[in-house]
Amino acid sequence: MNSVHDIGGMDGFGPIHRETGEPVFHEPWESRVFGMSMLGAGLAPIPLDARRHQSERLNPVQYISSTYYERWLARIDAALVDAGTLTRDEIDKRMQVFAAQPDLPIPRREDPSRAGGIGSILRTGRSAARKIRQKPSFAAGDKVVTRNLNPHGHTRLPRYARGKHGVIVAHHGAHVFPDSNAHGLGENPQHLYTVRIAMRELWGDSAEANESVLIDLWESYLHRDRAAAASRAPKNPGARKKVVAKTLPRAAKVNAPAASARRSLAGQPPSAAPNPAGAAGKVKRGNASAARGSGRSGRDLGKTIRRSR
Amino acid sequence: MNGVHDIGGMDGFGLIHRESDEPVFHEPWESRVFAMFLTGAGLPRTRFDGDRHRLERLEPAGYLTSSYYERWLAALESGLIEMGTLNQDEIDAEVQKFAAQPDLPIQRREEPARAYRLANTMRTGRPAIRKIRQKPRFAAGDKIVTRNLNPHGHTRLPRYARGKHGVVVAHHGAHVFPDSNAHGLGENPQHLYTVRIAIRELWGDSAEANESVLIDLWESYLDRDKAAATSRARKNPGARKKVVAKTLPRAAKIEARAASAKRSIAQPPPSPTRTSAGVAGRAKTGRMRAGRGAAGGRRGSVEP
Numbered sequence A: 001m002n003s004v005h006d007i008g009g010m011d012g013f014g015p016i017h018r019e020t021g022e023p024v025f026h027e028p029w030e031s032r033v034f035g036m037s038m039l040g041a042g043l044a045p046i047p048l049d050a051r052r053h054q055s056e057r058l059n060p061v062q063y064i065s066s067t068y069y070e071r072w073l074a075r076i077d078a079a080l081v082d083a084g085t086l087t088r089d090e091i092d093k094r095m096q097v098f099a100a101q102p103d104l105p106i107p108r109r110e111d112p113s114r115a116g117g118i119g120s121i122l123r124t125g126r127s128a129a130r131k132i133r134q135k136p137s138f139a140a141g142d143k144v145v146t147r148n149l150n151p152h153g154h155t156r157l158p159r160y161a162r163g164k165h166g167v168i169v170a171h172h173g174a175h176v177f178p179d180s181n182a183h184g185l186g187e188n189p190q191h192l193y194t195v196r197i198a199m200r201e202l203w204g205d206s207a208e209a210n211e212s213v214l215i216d217l218w219e220s221y222l223h224r225d226r227a228a229a230a231s232r233a234p235k236n237p238g239a240r241k242k243v244v245a246k247t248l249p250r251a252a253k254v255n256a257p258a259a260s261a262r263r264s265l266a267g268q269p270p271s272a273a274p275n276p277a278g279a280a281g282k283v284k285r286g287n288a289s290a291a292r293g294s295g296r297s298g299r300d301l302g303k304t305i306r307r308s309r
Numbered sequence B: 001m002n003g004v005h006d007i008g009g010m011d012g013f014g015l016i017h018r019e020s021d022e023p024v025f026h027e028p029w030e031s032r033v034f035a036m037f038l039t040g041a042g043l044p045r046t047r048f049d050g051d052r053h054r055l056e057r058l059e060p061a062g063y064l065t066s067s068y069y070e071r072w073l074a075a076l077e078s079g080l081i082e083m084g085t086l087n088q089d090e091i092d093a094e095v096q097k098f099a100a101q102p103d104l105p106i107q108r109r110e111e112p113a114r115a116y117r118l119a120n121t122m123r124t125g126r127p128a129i130r131k132i133r134q135k136p137r138f139a140a141g142d143k144i145v146t147r148n149l150n151p152h153g154h155t156r157l158p159r160y161a162r163g164k165h166g167v168v169v170a171h172h173g174a175h176v177f178p179d180s181n182a183h184g185l186g187e188n189p190q191h192l193y194t195v196r197i198a199i200r201e202l203w204g205d206s207a208e209a210n211e212s213v214l215i216d217l218w219e220s221y222l223d224r225d226k227a228a229a230t231s232r233a234r235k236n237p238g239a240r241k242k243v244v245a246k247t248l249p250r251a252a253k254i255e256a257r258a259a260s261a262k263r264s265i266a267q268p269p270p271s272p273t274r275t276s277a278g279v280a281g282r283a284k285t286g287r288m289r290a291g292r293g294a295a296g297g298r299r300g301s302v303e304p
Helices: A028-039 A048-056 A060-065 A068-082 A088-100 A112-124 A199-203 A226-235 A239-247 A250-255 A261-266 A277-295 A298-308 B028-039 B048-056 B060-065 B068-082 B088-100 B112-124 B199-203 B226-235 B239-247 B250-258 B261-266 B277-302
Strands: A143-146 A165-175 A190-198 A212-218 A222-224 B143-146 B165-175 B190-198 B212-218 B222-224
Touching: A028 A068, A028 A112, A048 A068, A060 B060, A068 A088, A143 A190, A143 A226, A165 A212, A190 A199, A199 A212, A222 A226, B028 B068, B028 B112, B048 B068, B068 B088, B143 B190, B143 B226, B165 B212, B190 B199, B199 B212, B222 B226
Parallel strands: none
Antiparallel strands: A143 A165, A143 A222, A165 A190, A190 A212, B143 B165, B143 B222, B165 B190, B190 B212
């Protein structure tokens, strides 16, 4: 959702105060809120993505006027109210009781084995990496355009990075997809990439010339950049056919006269295999024209192109 | 500036409550704030655009929690503080004084001539339209792309409409340019257009298919849509050279040989663009290219 949490590129929030030697927790209550969040605070366990979405749905004014752990606490409150475990009145009354008698003992329930489990998760982390059979559609160096997605739910594609041109810098394997996982719609793991987007692409010509943002984006956030592919192709219009002739194996060559050159490249059998370094330039051009036709079958094309490198 | 005021396309603010028979003012104090604003409240004369920018610069949480006239009042106060007319303590003290003694008489200063002038302005409006010599770069039907501008100051190009493709629907003549006027950098009037942008262009494929937004945008917010132009040009590759020969007058033709074709078209004399219906298609191509060349030159003169 496009709420105030998606603050990238927004103005007017005043200076950022940097704290030297910042402690993990500024107040003891912050560590308690952290512990409550880890334990689930009496709520059914939900994934991190769902907890994040709960924070996003806080009242916008409360969101921007709260500190980090105040948000966590507000999220837990909201979730307990949503789940019907407590009402807002009960929470308020309880707070008044403790405000009136600060020395009132807090009820304790010790659960050492659970605490131990949480402790080990904190040490090792809980990986969101998954193995999937689907091959990645993109590889480092591929030009992409981020999609213009504006979901009402959770997403990790920030508003400022939508509809922007960038380049794949790294592939991280498949990871749990937050946009579905946050809503209980399954882990739905997808390939995750680091994408570089130039500052001027993000913020226009008045931005720094040589700066860029690296941002981790899931595969379904991305399109292949067809315009970049097309602009490379027409420089040497004769080249396309030669590429077909030189880089495709015999089986594909037979196909080529029947279909258009573009289609035949798109359907190139996997055996088309690594080319010698000398043909690299031509392969690239072939790759560009293939990408242009990739609207429907981008994933397969991605495979083909990478193999042919 | 990309503050919280630029709320177009944002979620999470809850329901919009529609009020039937909404009054002009909900409380008497609102009408007073309105009048204070119009009389200037002791501030040096500011421009409407500058007032808007002062609203934008309110603290974000304060902005979001305030009602419409609460914002006006807050902007007045911040203006008085900025100008050094009052400080926050003085304002707070005065507020407390009246809170403690609500029946305390409010000081009055009657100034009938000024009140009359203000009433007149209210009736007639204060048009922002101006006459300029510069010809409009665009005409109805032209395909454009909005620029990706992210100024720290005031702008009327909302964040959601940046870098988007649209079509010019109407030209409204030249109007005061808010982006400079808000900062005391001059009225700098520019041509103003209504631009249609499809909802799917704005919000992606999950948006309605046949809806669009009409939005009034100043000329320097817009670029000609080169991609749309090239795709047409490619269909008829021979057309470009002919345009130069047929639509430019003799003087320009000679210049064209010396400089590159693009440069010479960037500063065409005003006459060749409006052509008879017969060559309209070609003339369009010529104007397309002129627009492409003009971007650099105009930017310098328009933006502070």
